[in-house]
Amino acid sequence: MEITKYINYVPIIIVALTFLFSIFYCMVKYSQTGSQLSKIIQFISKFKKSELNFRFKEIDNGMYSNPYISSLWQEFKNSLVFSESVALENNNDIQYQDVSSTVQNIQTTVDPLYFFNEETLITSRFNFKLIQTMPTILTGCGPLFTFLNIALAFGIIDFSSPENTISSMSNFILSMQMAALVSVVAVGASLIYLMIERLLYNKVCKERLNKVQEIMGALFASISSEKFLYELLREAKIGNNMSKNRSNHIPEEMKTVFDESMSSNLVPYLENLIFGLNTLNKQLKESIRINQDKSDMVDDLF
Numbered sequence: 001m002e003i004t005k006y007i008n009y010v011p012i013i014i015v016a017l018t019f020l021f022s023i024f025y026c027m028v029k030y031s032q033t034g035s036q037l038s039k040i041i042q043f044i045s046k047f048k049k050s051e052l053n054f055r056f057k058e059i060d061n062g063m064y065s066n067p068y069i070s071s072l073w074q075e076f077k078n079s080l081v082f083s084e085s086v087a088l089e090n091n092n093d094i095q096y097q098d099v100s101s102t103v104q105n106i107q108t109t110v111d112p113l114y115f116f117n118e119e120t121l122i123t124s125r126f127n128f129k130l131i132q133t134m135p136t137i138l139t140g141c142g143p144l145f146t147f148l149n150i151a152l153a154f155g156i157i158d159f160s161s162p163e164n165t166i167s168s169m170s171n172f173i174l175s176m177q178m179a180a181l182v183s184v185v186a187v188g189a190s191l192i193y194l195m196i197e198r199l200l201y202n203k204v205c206k207e208r209l210n211k212v213q214e215i216m217g218a219l220f221a222s223i224s225s226e227k228f229l230y231e232l233l234r235e236a237k238i239g240n241n242m243s244k245n246r247s248n249h250i251p252e253e254m255k256t257v258f259d260e261s262m263s264s265n266l267v268p269y270l271e272n273l274i275f276g277l278n279t280l281n282k283q284l285k286e287s288i289r290i291n292q293d294k295s296d297m298v299d300d301l302f
Contacts, residue, residue, distance in 0.1 A: 008152075008178035011145030012185050015138065019189040022134040026197050029126040030204045036068045037121065037208035044215050052106045052219060068125075072115050079110040081223060107223045112216040121212065122205050131197065135190040142186030149179035 043062050047055060063073035122128070153175030 034204035076115040138190040142183035145182040
C-alpha cells in the first residue's frame with residue numbers, strides 16, 4: 001500500500017519535470033536568438049542611408065561573416081538596385097553614367113520584410129513548434145494521468161473483508177485526490193508556461209526583430225520592379241532619341257566641320273601660294289625690264 005501511495009505522486013512529478021524542461025528549453029533558445037539579433041542590430045546601426053554608396057562593401061562583408069544571416073543577405077542582395085550610376089568601360093577608361101533620374105542610392109525591388117521576418121530570423125532557427133506545442137502537452141497530461149489514477153484507484157478497492165475494505169477506501173480516496181490534483185497542476189503549469197513564453201518571446205525576440213526590420217527598411221527603400229523597368233525603358237527611349245537626332249545632324253555637322261577646316265587651313269595656304277606667285281611674277285617682270293634696258297644701251301653704243 002505504501003508503494004501505491006508513492007506511485008500516486010509520479011504523475012505530478014512528471015508534469016512538473018515537463019514544465020521545467022519546457023521553460024528551460026524556451027529560455028535557452030530565445031536567449032540565443034535574441035543574442036544573434038542584438039549582434040545584427042549592433043552592426044547595421046553603424047550605417048546610414050546616405051553612406052551606403054561608398055560603404056556597401058563594408059556592410060556586405062559584415063553580413064557575409066555572420067553565419068546567422070549570411071544566406072538571407074545573399075538572397076536580399078540579389079534584389080538590390082544600384083541605380084544611381086553604372087560603370088561603363090570604354091577603351092580602358094571607366095565612365096559613370098546615370099541609369100535613372102528618379103531612383104537614387106541603393107534600393108530594393110523586394111520589401112526587406114520578405115527576407116528579414118519572424119520566420120526567417122526566429123522561428124526557423126530552433127524547434128519553435130515544440131515550444132508552441134508544450135502547453136497542449138501539459139494540458140493533455142492532466143486528463144491522461146487523471147484517468148490513469150482513477151483506474152488505479154478502482155483497482156485498489158478490496159471487498160474481501162471489512163478491514164480490507166476500510167483500508168482500501170482510504171487509499172482509493174487518496175488516489176482520487178491525486179487524480180484531481182494532477183489535472184489542476186497540469187492546467188496551471190500550462191497557463192504559467194504560456195505567460196512566461198509570451199513575455200520572453202516579445203521581450204527577447206520580437207522587439208529586436210522589429211528593430212532589425214526598422215533599420216533595414218530605413219537603409220534600403222523599396223522600389224517596385226515595374227517602376228524600375230519603366231525608368232530603364234524611359235532612359236533607353238531618351239538615349240535612342242538622342243542617337244537618332246545625332247545621326248540626322250551628322251551631314252550638316254560634317255559640312256560645318258569641313259567648311260571650318262577649309263577656312264582655317266586651306267584658305268590661308270592658298271593665299272600664301274598666290275602671294276608667292278604674284279611676287280615671283282613681279283620679280284620676273286623686273287628682270288625682263290632690266291635686261292631690255294641693258295640691250296638698248298648696248299645698241300646705242302654700236
